[in-house]
Amino acid sequence: MVTAPLEDILSKYEGRARDALLPVLWDIQTAYGYISPDAARAVSHLLRIPAADIYGVISFYSLFSDQPTGETVIQVCTDPACGLAGSDEILRELCAELSIDPGDMTPDGRWTVRATTCLGLCEHAPAALINRRGSGAFSHAPITHSVDLLNGTEKPHQGILGGQTNIFLSGTDGQRRQTLDEYGDYQGLRHALNSLTPQQVSAEVEASGLVGRGGAGFPTGMKWRFTWQAPFQPHYVVCNADESEPGTFKDRVLMEHRPHLLLEGIALCAYAVGAQQAFIFIRGEYPEAEQCLRDAIREAESAGLIGDRVMETDFSLHIEIRRGAGAYICGEETALFEAIEGKRGFPRIKPPFPTTHGVFHKPTSINNVETLCAAPGIVLHGAEWFRPWGTIKSVGLKLVSVSGHVNRPGVYEIPFGISLRALLETHCRGVRGTLQAVLMGGAAGTFLTPDEIDVPLTYEGLQAIGSTLGSGAVMVFNDTADLRDVLRRLARFFAHESCGKCFPCQLGTQRQMEILERSDHALPGDRDRLSDIGFTMTQASLCGLGQTAAAAVLSALQKWPGLVEA
Amino acid sequence: MENNTEPVKTITLTIDDLPVTVPEGTTILDAAQTIDHAIPAICYHDATTANGLCRVCVVDVNGGRLLQPACILPCQDGMVVQTRNERVERSRRTILEMLNSAVDLAQAPTVQTLLDDYQIDRGRFPGSERREHVLLDDNPFYVRDYSQCLLCWRCVQVCADDAQYTFALTWGDRGFHTHISTAFQVDMPESSCVFCGQCVGVCPTGALKPKIEFGLEHGWSLEQIRENTRRGRKRKP
Numbered sequence: 001m002v003t004a005p006l007e008d009i010l011s012k013y014e015g016r017a018r019d020a021l022l023p024v025l026w027d028i029q030t031a032y033g034y035i036s037p038d039a040a041r042a043v044s045h046l047l048r049i050p051a052a053d054i055y056g057v058i059s060f061y062s063l064f065s066d067q068p069t070g071e072t073v074i075q076v077c078t079d080p081a082c083g084l085a086g087s088d089e090i091l092r093e094l095c096a097e098l099s100i101d102p103g104d105m106t107p108d109g110r111w112t113v114r115a116t117t118c119l120g121l122c123e124h125a126p127a128a129l130i131n132r133r134g135s136g137a138f139s140h141a142p143i144t145h146s147v148d149l150l151n152g153t154e155k156p157h158q159g160i161l162g163g164q165t166n167i168f169l170s171g172t173d174g175q176r177r178q179t180l181d182e183y184g185d186y187q188g189l190r191h192a193l194n195s196l197t198p199q200q201v202s203a204e205v206e207a208s209g210l211v212g213r214g215g216a217g218f219p220t221g222m223k224w225r226f227t228w229q230a231p232f233q234p235h236y237v238v239c240n241a242d243e244s245e246p247g248t249f250k251d252r253v254l255m256e257h258r259p260h261l262l263l264e265g266i267a268l269c270a271y272a273v274g275a276q277q278a279f280i281f282i283r284g285e286y287p288e289a290e291q292c293l294r295d296a297i298r299e300a301e302s303a304g305l306i307g308d309r310v311m312e313t314d315f316s317l318h319i320e321i322r323r324g325a326g327a328y329i330c331g332e333e334t335a336l337f338e339a340i341e342g343k344r345g346f347p348r349i350k351p352p353f354p355t356t357h358g359v360f361h362k363p364t365s366i367n368n369v370e371t372l373c374a375a376p377g378i379v380l381h382g383a384e385w386f387r388p389w390g391t392i393k394s395v396g397l398k399l400v401s402v403s404g405h406v407n408r409p410g411v412y413e414i415p416f417g418i419s420l421r422a423l424l425e426t427h428c429r430g431v432r433g434t435l436q437a438v439l440m441g442g443a444a445g446t447f448l449t450p451d452e453i454d455v456p457l458t459y460e461g462l463q464a465i466g467s468t469l470g471s472g473a474v475m476v477f478n479d480t481a482d483l484r485d486v487l488r489r490l491a492r493f494f495a496h497e498s499c500g501k502c503f504p505c506q507l508g509t510q511r512q513m514e515i516l517e518r519s520d521h522a523l524p525g526d527r528d529r530l531s532d533i534g535f536t537m538t539q540a541s542l543c544g545l546g547q548t549a550a551a552a553v554l555s556a557l558q559k560w561p562g563l564v565e566a
Numbered sequence: 567m568e569n570n571t572e573p574v575k576t577i578t579l580t581i582d583d584l585p586v587t588v589p590e591g592t593t594i595l596d597a598a599q600t601i602d603h604a605i606p607a608i609c610y611h612d613a614t615t616a617n618g619l620c621r622v623c624v625v626d627v628n629g630g631r632l633l634q635p636a637c638i639l640p641c642q643d644g645m646v647v648q649t650r651n652e653r654v655e656r657s658r659r660t661i662l663e664m665l666n667s668a669v670d671l672a673q674a675p676t677v678q679t680l681l682d683d684y685q686i687d688r689g690r691f692p693g694s695e696r697r698e699h700v701l702l703d704d705n706p707f708y709v710r711d712y713s714q715c716l717l718c719w720r721c722v723q724v725c726a727d728d729a730q731y732t733f734a735l736t737w738g739d740r741g742f743h744t745h746i747s748t749a750f751q752v753d754m755p756e757s758s759c760v761f762c763g764q765c766v767g768v769c770p771t772g773a774l775k776p777k778i779e780f781g782l783e784h785g786w787s788l789e790q791i792r793e794n795t796r797r798g799r800k801r802k803p
Contacts (some may be wrong), residue, residue: 037750050758052747500717507661509741535657539633540657
């Protein structure tokens, strides 16, 4: 094992500002397995950041540690999809094999084993993330034997893809990354640079009806237009690749297989909003996807498709990857900006909105991976090309991530409007066993009962039955699943991921978890307690995390009141 | 300055069915004060940046989907604000009940008044984890009892760019287990603290307390107080 001396790491960041904090901490964490007070002090001098602030950042992010960790750190996902697939048992076996408790390091310093939240490998459940000191991370799924994790028998995952594959998944077989040769020229970008003004690009995207695919559904072209119009300079583009919603893994699949589609989408967005700098903020749990993006950026730069004077025009664009460090909250756009700026991922008060006050408090268009991937086709073929798919209100094709008890879990590209039943029975080749429940939209979503699955998969269709499409996560539970156990895992997830900023979420996620932990032997009044906590988090929390942290629980209690006795 | 003669633009809105006119930029919290409809708040302090943390000041604005923090939201023409309807009261009461179940509020008189005003059930969350911390007595000037800390952030803010630019304080961990800390939890004298005392001044509970006050409460003799506050003797809990 070779570790770079601290001086070598620090010298890379000479003269940089605070926004280099997460990158330098990642280098130290990878080299040493933890960030010592001495290392933090050295970073404090280098970047001129108070030592207290650095400690605050280290202790905020799950993938940073201020205590030594083993040479290999194994993190086993215990969220619903992996939990159903037996990850608790694997974690137990692993700890028994090494004679440690979850969270601990072996006395010889070789291993640390702990539970973690969703790794975005739900179609391969159960999954683990393995960090080897000095050489970085890789993921491992499915885990068939706990001992494979110790033997280092690496099992690279392949995509399980299907559906219409016209826009997002075309030209990929799920085996590996599409190279630039296979992807071809950035035709949409070339068309825009040669024939369209930035305003025309936004107008085309606005006319297509494309809305944000991260879950909030804001009209994309409008966001681009607002950013273009913002009077202060510079403007930025941020790609939100912090996909961390349990049950959602479509963005991982896109980045692993079609990185050039994403880079072209980012370039179009940058042209439309007048930006020369873009960041891709990718979660630290996606090492393979990050590598695919790095390789693709290198290819695109050498081909002159990004960089200075793109395609020999006056348009220049630099794309930088920023790696998250283990915090679901950083999928919230303003918390993501804080992370890029080298701070704890606390969400900001809105307004002001990112289109005027985004990263570095400059005008920023922040878009989800899938949203940006829709742009090249729309710009190349025109808005009308996108509209025939879907419905009037839900336009185009959509990626959905299906996990849990179906015969073929995976990422499917579907036209809006097909029913949930058709998705499960046709694309996913049916439910394994007897259907009990479907969780739509991930941990922040809502439960459906078996008699609700004829609902059309559209924003308006799901809204009409009080549900949500969210990011397109579909988690399927058959009658062997213990829904109380599922709720406990969801509640633990939110308690673990609450940032701690506002009182309703910081206190409410903890109390919600405690009550659900005892739901097999509920106390009198527990259902009312959950109802008050859920009401308060939903209405009074500062950001989207708290506002949705009770959604799944409240919907389950409405449909299956017996889950928590009154 | 000549500009000062320009008339200030005013905003007219409705608060609890009463018309209110205030200068542009006034928050709902301040506007409600002008008609003596006090909106309760815990984290808010005149001297520190409002962050909308405690959400006890939330109000209903135009019947919107989300309740809004009155300490931050500026008044706008035509707004219809309810400061005490059922949604608002249910949220406030639940926040207060949860807070009381987590934090030792015995020495926080303003919060105690609120708990009484809202007639909260002080035993609402049985069997729940409390935030308990060891008393930190590591310097001659003040003691820190984070079991009484309700995370209003005022101390962190006055230590940083709201006042002192000393940056001795930060947050450790996150979520329910967030706590105020120095870098790597070192003792205060080893931190960048300059003992200006501003954090003690803005603390709304007994979490930060002058050492003399602490000593008097614990029946220290004059000699003990002198011993403990002038020599900086460290006393591990």
